[in-house]
Amino acid sequence: MRRLDAAGVRRYAGGLADLLADTVHGGASVGFLAPLGRAEALAWWEERAADVAAGRLAVWADGDGDRVLGTVGLAFAAKPNSRHRAELVKLMVHPAARGRGLGRALLATAETAAVAAGVFLLHLDTETGSPAEHLYRSAGWTPAGTVPDYAASPEGLLRPTTIYYKRLPATTPTR
Structure with missing residues (x-):
């Protein structure tokens, strides 16, 4: 598992884009509609490098060689009253x-x-009823509620989304 700095996001942007496109093609609701072209996925990842450089986003990736098999991100809250929390984003594993x-x-x-x-x-x-829900529940995440018609599936159908949270041990910030 490797934490990517901004240069790393740019270096692995092609592999990250392939993973994103494959994930969307496989039906995962990660914010994009199908078909997702590689150029669009690549542009999206290249734009994330600025967020990583600014400390607003942390990204990890794992793979074999230059092929990215999985990634996850943490989007850090910018507001002073929210710095104790972050959003887990784009947890994707290649099919x-x-x-x-x-x-x-x-x-x-x-x-x-x-x-x-x-x-x-x-x-x-995460999309309600998706395979990801099993992972989150088994890892100790708590469902906070479900919002109907929250986001469109890759096919464009409105689907419910379940919001999850997890409390972690509190420590002194290092970021």
Whole structure:
């Protein structure tokens, strides 16, 4: 597992873009509609480098060589009254790598890094009924509620979304 700085996001942007496009093609609701072209996915990842450089986003990736098999991010809150929390974003595992514990390892990496950064409350949203819900529930995340018609699936159908949160041990911030 590697934490990517801004240069790393740019270096691995192609592999990250392939992962994003494959994830959307596989039906995962991660904010994009199908079909998602590689150029659009690549541009999206390249734009994230600025957020990483500014400390607003932390990104981890895992893979074999230049092929990215999984990624996860933490979007840090910018408001002074919210610096104790972050949003877990874009947890994606390549379809060929699923079922091997990579999603759980990515999740654990993000949680550990959050604690080290002084973040003790994480939140996320995921499509209700998606396979990701099992991972979050089994990793101790608590559902806060479901919002109907929150986001469109890759096929463009409005779907409910469940909001989850997880309290982590509080520490002194290091970010």
